[in-house]
Amino acid sequence: xDGTVIAIWLLRLLFLAGLYLFLWxxxxxxxxxxxxxxxxxxxxxxxxxxxxxxxGEPDVGAGFSLDAVTTLGRxxxxxxxxxxEFVSSMHAALTYRxxxxxxxxxxxxxxxxxxxxxxxxxxxxxxxxxxQFGNVRLRxxxxxx
Amino acid sequence: xxxxxxxxxxxxxxxxxxxxxxxxREFALLAIVAVALAVGSASxxxxxxxxxxxxxxxxxxxxxxxxxxxxxxxxFAAHLVLVLSGRRTDQVLLPTVGxxxxxxxxxxxxxxxxxxxxxxxxxxxxVWLVISIGLVAVIGAVVRSDAWLRLYKYSWAALGVAIxxxxxxxxxxxxxxxxxxxxxxxxxxxxxxxxxxLVIFLAxxxxxNRPLLIxxxxxLGPLRLPPLPYLAPMIAMWAIALSIVIVQKDLGAALxxxxxxxxxxxxxxxxxxxxxxxxxxxxxxxxxxxxxxPHVRVRVDIWLDPFATASGNGYxxxxxxxxxxxxxxxxxxxGAGLPVVGGVLPIPALHTDFPFAALGEELGLIxxxxxxxxxxxxxxxxxxxxxxAADDFRAILAAGLSLIVGVQAFIIxxxxxxxxxxxxxxxPFISYGGSSLLASGVVxxxxxxxxxxxxxxxxxxxxxxxxxxxxxxxxxx
Numbered sequence: 001x002d003g004t005v006i007a008i009w010l011l012r013l014l015f016l017a018g019l020y021l022f023l024w025x026x027x028x029x030x031x032x033x034x035x036x037x038x039x040x041x042x043x044x045x046x047x048x049x050x051x052x053x054x055x056g057e058p059d060v061g062a063g064f065s066l067d068a069v070t071t072l073g074r075x076x077x078x079x080x081x082x083x084x085e086f087v088s089s090m091h092a093a094l095t096y097r098x099x100x101x102x103x104x105x106x107x108x109x110x111x112x113x114x115x116x117x118x119x120x121x122x123x124x125x126x127x128x129x130x131x132q133f134g135n136v137r138l139r140x141x142x143x144x145x
Numbered sequence: 146x147x148x149x150x151x152x153x154x155x156x157x158x159x160x161x162x163x164x165x166x167x168x169x170r171e172f173a174l175l176a177i178v179a180v181a182l183a184v185g186s187a188s189x190x191x192x193x194x195x196x197x198x199x200x201x202x203x204x205x206x207x208x209x210x211x212x213x214x215x216x217x218x219x220x221f222a223a224h225l226v227l228v229l230s231g232r233r234t235d236q237v238l239l240p241t242v243g244x245x246x247x248x249x250x251x252x253x254x255x256x257x258x259x260x261x262x263x264x265x266x267x268x269x270x271x272v273w274l275v276i277s278i279g280l281v282a283v284i285g286a287v288v289r290s291d292a293w294l295r296l297y298k299y300s301w302a303a304l305g306v307a308i309x310x311x312x313x314x315x316x317x318x319x320x321x322x323x324x325x326x327x328x329x330x331x332x333x334x335x336x337x338x339x340x341x342x343l344v345i346f347l348a349x350x351x352x353x354n355r356p357l358l359i360x361x362x363x364x365l366g367p368l369r370l371p372p373l374p375y376l377a378p379m380i381a382m383w384a385i386a387l388s389i390v391i392v393q394k395d396l397g398a399a400l401x402x403x404x405x406x407x408x409x410x411x412x413x414x415x416x417x418x419x420x421x422x423x424x425x426x427x428x429x430x431x432x433x434x435x436x437x438x439p440h441v442r443v444r445v446d447i448w449l450d451p452f453a454t455a456s457g458n459g460y461x462x463x464x465x466x467x468x469x470x471x472x473x474x475x476x477x478x479x480g481a482g483l484p485v486v487g488g489v490l491p492i493p494a495l496h497t498d499f500p501f502a503a504l505g506e507e508l509g510l511i512x513x514x515x516x517x518x519x520x521x522x523x524x525x526x527x528x529x530x531x532x533x534a535a536d537d538f539r540a541i542l543a544a545g546l547s548l549i550v551g552v553q554a555f556i557i558x559x560x561x562x563x564x565x566x567x568x569x570x571x572x573p574f575i576s577y578g579g580s581s582l583l584a585s586g587v588v589x590x591x592x593x594x595x596x597x598x599x600x601x602x603x604x605x606x607x608x609x610x611x612x613x614x615x616x617x618x619x620x621x622x
Contacts, residue, residue, distance in 0.1 A: 004195055011188035012478040016508065018181025019515040022244055025177055026237055026522050029170050033529070099415055100359050116611050124356030128536030141535050144598075 086134030163231030277586030284590025298349030397568030476509030
């Protein structure tokens with residue numbers, strides 16, 4: 001076979017090899033990325049971020065990782081302690097059922113609000129919703145994965 | 146204390162100069178892209194020298210080395226812009242679309258340059274590619290807040306419907322399809338803009354109503370339908386898709402819009418019943434249109450048996466199948482295929498609708514599997530960005546943006562391969578054409594912007610803002 005033809009063959013195969021070299025390099029990056037995501041404690045189902053808290057307990061900007069049932073209130077036994085004079089001792093609970101978060105008001109004195117609207121006992125939540133208990137405002141965010 | 150969002154997002158929006166952050170993975174991947182494209186260009190030039198049927202503009206060691214240098218330079222310039230922006234954004238998307246664009250550049254340099262006036266096919270495509278890569282970099286570096294997208298979702302939807310109506314009335318018919326809209330000297334394909342607006346609207350609508358869509362349902366026998374008031378927008382979507390088929394005769398855009406809509410509905414609700422219902426509606430609508438509209442019937446008949454009309458309506462599809470067959474496993478090599486016979490394309494619209502067939506011939510099964518792999522990477526990155534997004538709007542938007550690129554690629558690739566009826570849409574980042582490249586650039590740029598977890602916090606809801614105002618008034622009293 002003539003040299004030019006062999007050179008063309010080689011170049012052709014090299015181009016395909018380059019394409020697959022690129023894919024291989026990308027897949028390595030993707031795998032590393034997925035592994036590091038799997039190593040992180042990934043059991044959280046959602047996050048609650050504090051937007052406003054006049055008493056400083058919890059701190060503004062703090063983020064809480066949520067389990068399937070999370071209670072909020074002034075009581076020290078509440079999962080998330082909200083130290084605010086307008087918050088009841090066991091004010092509300094966040095529960096994750098199936099695919100959706102729900103906010104349950106546990107008979108609080110001043111009520112629980114979702115995006116500024118007072119809820120009637122229980123309400124489904126979307127990620128990004130803002131919750132208000134007394135003077136404390138929080139936002140429900142998706143889990144960090 | 147008046148503005149709650151301020152506590153979490155103290156930084157101002159807009160341009161600001163952060164400390165540059167190195168992106169070593171992106172740089173390494175771009176280096177591989179540059180080497181692969183240089184080899185491809187050399188392969189094309191060497192083949193041309195001995196085949197000698199198609200004298201290119203520059204019979205050097207590279208096929209049009211200047212264009213290659215410009216393109217690779219644009220990729221590294223985009224990399225530099227992203228480094229200087231100092232954001233922690235995705236490092237895989239830019240090299241991946243860079244590879245797709247480079248393959249497109251090689252293909253367009255290889256086809257007869259007279260397919261586009263002025264600069265010629267390859268150079269015109271180069272200009273659009275560079276602008277598209279520029280859009281990716283600028284949007285990925287600058288866009289930090291998504292408030293401008295989520296707060297005006299109904300305005301974006303209205304704009305989309307308005308563009309659609311304008312196209313219905315004033316669009317030109319090209320090959321029997323009303324796809325092109327000209328305003329003065331500028332002409333473009335409106336469906337490329339509409340698909341982005343659709344995803345923005347769906348992300349806004351679905352994220353807002355997600356709990357209701359999951360929670361409540363209307364039972365109809367064994368099927369669980371969404372609650373009735375929320376069914377209306379879905380029926381509207383279905384009607385819009387059908388009207389695009391009827392008025393614009395654009396099967397591809399209709400299929401793309403409807404499939405992406407169903408996928409996003411599934412992403413938002415995880416309800417298979419909605420998807421099944423949507424597919425049934427699609428089949429019923431498709432069957433009725435098949436009976437009523439001749440252009441739909443022609444497409445389906447070609448798909449069922451292209452060889453029956455091999456020199457008439459089925460000509461393109463038959464030629465595409467021959468091209469795939471000639472390519473075999475490894476392909477004929479760039480420049481050695483037969484997309485051009487005596488200066489005429491055997492497949493009309495090869496550069497816009499059938500680039501996948503041309504690549505199948507010259508790069509073979511191995512090559513097109515690699516190209517499909519690149520689209521899968523785009524989808525994987527999008528879904529990954531969606532999974533780590535802070536709230537529902539960003540998650541659905543990221544999923545939708547990547548799916549629109551991926552689904553479009555698979556619809557046209559499957560159409561070229563005669564797996565589904567052929568529909569005339571573009572192969573993202575590979576087909577010739579400005580509208581398609583610009584839209585794809587915007588999509589990837591937005592994905593890059595969304596991949597930054599340190600971007601500005603989502604804006605407050607309108608109800609939350611009202612509540613705050615009421616409370617502040619009460620406090621001041």
